[in-house]
Amino acid sequence: MKRATWRPTRVAGLALLGAVALTVAACGPGGVDGDSGNDDTAATGGGADETSELSGAIAGSGASSQENAQLGWVAGFTEANPGVTVSYDPTGSSTGREQFLNGAVQFAGTDSPLKPEELEAAQERCGDGEALELPLYISPIAVVYNLPEVDAEHVNLTPEALAGIFAGEITRWDDPAITEANEGVELPDLAITPVNRSDGSGTTENFTEYLAAVAPDVWTHEPSDTWPIEGTVSGAQTQGMIDTVSSQEGAIGYADASRAGDLGTAAIGVGEEFVPYSAEAAAAVVDASPPTEDASDLRLTIELARDTTESGTYPIVLISYLVACSTYESEADAANVAAYLSYVASEEGQERAAQPDVAGSAPISDTLREQVDAAIEQITAAG
Structure with missing residues (x-):
């Protein structure tokens, strides 16, 4: 076998932001x-x-x-x-x-x-x-939602409530399973529209792995890179997910946190606290x-330790x-x-x-x- 030789240099530069390809x-x-x-x-x-x-x-x-x-x-x-x-x-x-x-x-x-x-x-x-x-x-994988009238930095969601939303069992934002974790926050009497990826996605696999690990009695599907429930609202690739959630008030989805943009993001129940996403919490x-x-x-x-209860960790990570x-x-x-x-x-x-x-x-x-x-x-x- 012949080992390739190479000598990359280190030169600082500005990130280029632009084309899809x-x-x-x-x-x-x-x-x-x-x-x-x-x-x-x-x-x-x-x-x-x-x-x-x-x-x-x-x-x-x-x-x-x-x-x-x-x-x-x-x-x-x-x-x-x-x-x-x-x-x-x-x-x-x-x-x-x-x-x-x-x-x-x-x-x-x-x-x-x-x-x-x-x-x-x-x-x-x-x-x-x-x-x-x-x-x-x-x-981190952010749980993103479109609730422009909700005056809260984050909506708190327990693992069971999050699983119930994406399983289709919790269908309105003022459901007690959500409001009880958000004291002082006025959540609307509004239908929840869960949005999933339409394409084969590692983000979907990581998200469903989390749901299966923390709420197996609610989320009864096996982890998969394709969404296991038929007839759902969906978007292709990360941008399609973000666009779909952004276009419909009451929608909720999941996406790489770098793409959350102006959408609201949930704080997830971990042990006795609710933890918003951050790079530090993901690294932990x-x-x-x-x-x-x-x-x-x-x-x-x-x-990944999906079911951790350690303080300061955010377990929905890819x-x-x-x-x-x-x-x-x-x-x-x-x-x-x-x-x-x-x-x-x-x-x-x-x-x-x-x-x-x-x-x-x-x-x-x-x-x-x-x-x-x-x-x-x-x-x-x-x-």
Whole structure:
């Protein structure tokens, strides 16, 4: 096996916000301060270079929850590596995994780990190598609602009430199951319209995992990346979810917190308190969660503690993974993918995504970063 060589430079830059298909074309070095490459260290901790040796193009597809973070990551990486074009299309987790496995893209984003049959397919797609699953985007899933007349920072929802709403058992906002947890808040006599994702979504899988863990007597469905109840109101991908909730007063849905916008967001019952979402509360749950039983040095998958009662934690969290191959046929693909993933995992990359005007995500811990970097070092070119 021939290991690809690459030397990414670390150059600070502004996040680019814009297109749905997140493509930042290769650009000349004139847009980068000529001295910054000499002053900064590489994202991977190596020596700094004035210019990057990398060139070519890589494409990714997948989780729409990562859309804002990917905008920032692609911008930062291509500022430091102007010879590389990186694109990311937020098609949804299921589509992203499918496109990665059929070779249409070099990497994928997914809000849920690869399934057993997908791991088998990855061995063939990766030239008899393996799939890397790297938890590089940690974010709370916000429960968003459209109640413009409600004068409250957050509506409190117990786990049972939240499950009852999405199971179709609690149908009005002034139901006692909601009002009893919101003393002093005037909730309207208004129909609740629960909204779900219409596409295969890791956000849906994470949300239904939470409901099944905390309210199994109310939410009797198995966790799934497709909504298990027919005849519901739905929206495609994260933007479709947000648009649908925004368009109908009384609607409620679930979406990556970075996309909540001006919608109201619920505080969720955890133990004896109600906790609104935050990056810090999401990170606290991840730190308290063990690896999955089938995790490995390359597959850093985590079993989230959904039913935690620990104070200050927000348990409706998604860990979104970046999936890549341990072996690529092209040395350029191996080098570019490894360099890009290293930038995403770096302190600079994680801090960029954590900025409120980018994605507001929770940076990974130093311990997890060490594990991620060790996995990325295994990426090679066949030959």
